[in-house]
Amino acid sequence: MPGEGARRAPVRIDVEELGKSYGSFAALDNVSLTVRPGELLALLGPSGSGKTTLLRAIAGLTATEEGTIRFDGEDATTLSLRERRVGFVFQQYALFRHMTVFDNVAFGLRVRPRDERPRAGEIARRVRRLLELVQLPGLERRFPSQLSGGQRQRVALARALAIEPNVLLLDEPFGALDAKVRKELRRWLRELHTETGLTTIFVTHDQEEALELADRVVIMREGKVEQVGTPADIYDEPATPYVCEFLGGVARFETNAKDGEADILGSTFPVESDGDYSGPALAYVRAHEIEIVSRELAQGVPAVIRAVRPFGPTVTVELSIEGRAERIEAEVPRELHSGGELGLGQGVFIRAVSARIFPVI
Amino acid sequence: MTFGQIALPRPAPSVLPGFGLTMGLTLTWLSLIILIPLAGVFITSAGLGWAEFWRLASDARTVAALKLSFGTALIAAGLNAVFGLLVAWVLVRYSFPGKRLLDAAIDLPFALPTAVAGLAFTALYAPNGWLGSFLAPLGLKVAFTPLGIVVALVFIGLPFVVRTVQPVLADFDKELEEASATLGATRFQTVRRIVLPALMPPLLTGFALAFARGVGEYGSVIFIAGNIPYVSEIAPLLIVIRLEEFNYAGATAVAAIMLVISFALLFVINLLQAWNRRRIGLAG
Numbered sequence: 213m214p215g216e217g218a219r220r221a222p223v224r225i226d227v228e229e230l231g232k233s234y235g236s237f238a239a240l241d242n243v244s245l246t247v248r249p250g251e252l253l254a255l256l257g258p259s260g261s262g263k264t265t266l267l268r269a270i271a272g273l274t275a276t277e278e279g280t281i282r283f284d285g286e287d288a289t290t291l292s293l294r295e296r297r298v299g300f301v302f303q304q305y306a307l308f309r310h311m312t313v314f315d316n317v318a319f320g321l322r323v324r325p326r327d328e329r330p331r332a333g334e335i336a337r338r339v340r341r342l343l344e345l346v347q348l349p350g351l352e353r354r355f356p357s358q359l360s361g362g363q364r365q366r367v368a369l370a371r372a373l374a375i376e377p378n379v380l381l382l383d384e385p386f387g388a389l390d391a392k393v394r395k396e397l398r399r400w401l402r403e404l405h406t407e408t409g410l411t412t413i414f415v416t417h418d419q420e421e422a423l424e425l426a427d428r429v430v431i432m433r434e435g436k437v438e439q440v441g442t443p444a445d446i447y448d449e450p451a452t453p454y455v456c457e458f459l460g461g462v463a464r465f466e467t468n469a470k471d472g473e474a475d476i477l478g479s480t481f482p483v484e485s486d487g488d489y490s491g492p493a494l495a496y497v498r499a500h501e502i503e504i505v506s507r508e509l510a511q512g513v514p515a516v517i518r519a520v521r522p523f524g525p526t527v528t529v530e531l532s533i534e535g536r537a538e539r540i541e542a543e544v545p546r547e548l549h550s551g552g553e554l555g556l557g558q559g560v561f562i563r564a565v566s567a568r569i570f571p572v573i
Numbered sequence: 574m575t576f577g578q579i580a581l582p583r584p585a586p587s588v589l590p591g592f593g594l595t596m597g598l599t600l601t602w603l604s605l606i607i608l609i610p611l612a613g614v615f616i617t618s619a620g621l622g623w624a625e626f627w628r629l630a631s632d633a634r635t636v637a638a639l640k641l642s643f644g645t646a647l648i649a650a651g652l653n654a655v656f657g658l659l660v661a662w663v664l665v666r667y668s669f670p671g672k673r674l675l676d677a678a679i680d681l682p683f684a685l686p687t688a689v690a691g692l693a694f695t696a697l698y699a700p701n702g703w704l705g706s707f708l709a710p711l712g713l714k715v716a717f718t719p720l721g722i723v724v725a726l727v728f729i730g731l732p733f734v735v736r737t738v739q740p741v742l743a744d745f746d747k748e749l750e751e752a753s754a755t756l757g758a759t760r761f762q763t764v765r766r767i768v769l770p771a772l773m774p775p776l777l778t779g780f781a782l783a784f785a786r787g788v789g790e791y792g793s794v795i796f797i798a799g800n801i802p803y804v805s806e807i808a809p810l811l812i813v814i815r816l817e818e819f820n821y822a823g824a825t826a827v828a829a830i831m832l833v834i835s836f837a838l839l840f841v842i843n844l845l846q847a848w849n850r851r852r853i854g855l856a857g
Contacts, residue, residue, distance in 0.1 A: 293754045298755055300752065302748045304748065306749050308753075308767060309771070310771065319766075320758075323756065323757055323758040372755075374756075375757055
């Protein structure tokens with residue numbers, strides 16, 4: 213809490229070899245992860261990848277069978293929910309419908325044991341300050357049903373912050389909002405995080421959201437951690453074919469590697485493996501990594517222009533090449549379009565500028 | 574519909590047709606089944622004249638019967654609200670062997686002829702019955718006392734509370750309880766401050782239904798009550814007695830009073846419901 217006396221040092225979370233299964237389905241499979249004090253961490257993955265289970269396990273809402281979770285070194289799995297002091301924001305907010313905004317935010321303070329409970333005046337002061345922090349002053353007496361989705365989201369956040377949590381956990385915080393409100397709230401959440409300095413974890417299935425907002429991103433798949441890294445790491449050096457495909461915006465090619473290298477769209481790139489790998493390989497090329505070469509040079513692979521989408525800072529061109537059913541998307545500079553070189557049905561040459569190639573094991 | 578066009582402002586044409594037809598059928602049906610018979614009660618008792626009506630209504634035996642009927646129905650509905658909630662909670666929240674059987678058994682009071690229930694209770698609670706023989710040495714008399722009436726009415730009213738609370742509890746969002754727990758509330762605080770307020774509307778409805786049923790209940794009660802005037806004689810029985818005496822005016826007087834009191838109580842319960850809805854910003 214800003215200004216609430218000395219700010220407590222943010223908490224570090226260690227997840228060690230966590231396991232949880234529902235019947236034969238492993239929701240979490242030997243997950244280990246360190247959340248640095250004060251960082252904003254995204255758990256990214258498709259539904260069923262275990263990201264929400266992991267978040268709920270950290271909160272103490274889901275019991276796990278194996279492994280431990282430590283808050284600043286202290287084993288949290290033995291603590292009660294109250295002792296964990298976790299601020300949890302639910303996807304559907306879980307606001308108490310029969311209580312006003314004020315009562316919702318004050319709830320966590322009012323249910324404290326008598327000797328720890330602040331006086332009524334103090335509670336009122338804190339609730340007002342929290343509502344200012346989430347930019348909802350003056351709505352104390354409204355009921356949740358009288359608020360918009362974005363406002364409910366903020367009330368849920370204020371309510372979670374009221375208990376002065378050790379960590380803030382958000383489950384799909386923007387999942388239930390429309391696109392415009394999402395963008396606004398995203399920026400605002402980033403600012404709020406800077407202001408509170410709390411160790412914060414949020415779950416999302418939207419890669420853009422995760423990469424834009426988080427300090428670090430954890431990509432999950434089938435109950436396992438697939439890759440952990442800063443957004444730049446993840447974007448520039450996706451560790452696995454899965455990460456490449458999940459981030460999207462790539463064309464996938466099946467190819468053959470020889471002595472640690474593979475040819476793709478007229479260029480040769482190294483395979484991401486130790487030693488000289490030879491054998492089948494998967495190559496991923498992003499749209500902006502494909503270059504359209506002028507006909508005179510005649511380098512690369514012949515292709516035919518099938519569609520042109522000339523909006524945005526770059527022009528997206530859909531191309532087809534021989535021996536491939538799916539079209540390939542290329543993002544090219546606007547000048548090429550205004551120069552009139554991109555006619556539908558026109559034959560061109562394309563070339564990959566860079567690519568990531570993984571051995572198929 | 575020419576009459577409607579002239580006399581009444583025509584409602585805005587709706588995309589979904591059929592208002593005129595369905596409303597007409599509804600009103601006809603309601604009139605035949607409810608409104609005309611009820612009006613009959615008032616018209617007949619109005620024929621008595623005010624003084625005569627008041628004499629019949631303030632008759633000590635009538636007053637005692639009315640007090641007994643409404644008193645026992647209220648107590649039974651209150652007991653059902655508490656224990657019906659408990660039953661609904663157990664049925665929704667836990668799974669145990671025989672759960673479906675128990676769930677089905679809740680509806681028995683709906684299906685069982687009430688006279689059968691009355692006979693069973695009388696046999697059980699009579700001073701020489703299975704339960705009554707244990708209670709008698711403790712000085713507790715159930716059969717042939719107002720207590721027996723409460724027992725019968727609790728039986729009759731239980732499914733109303735269980736069946737109104739059950740679906741609401743089943744739909745209750747578990748995340749609300751989780752949110753409460755992460756905010757530091759104890760289990761007791763969560764149930765009292767989060768779950769119970771959400772269950773108030775169905776609980777009130779169930780209470781009202783159980784109460785209304787209890788006031789009108791006849792079959793099961795007359796067996797266990799013993800029907801001692803001034804002590805365990807319920808108002809519906811008094812109506813029957815008056816009818817058997819060919820005292821139709823006396824019978825309708827009691828009926829009219831019952832109607833007015835029932836209506837007033839149900840009205841109050843509905844006001845409570847509306848107030849509760851408005852309070853949480855769900856006007857309308």
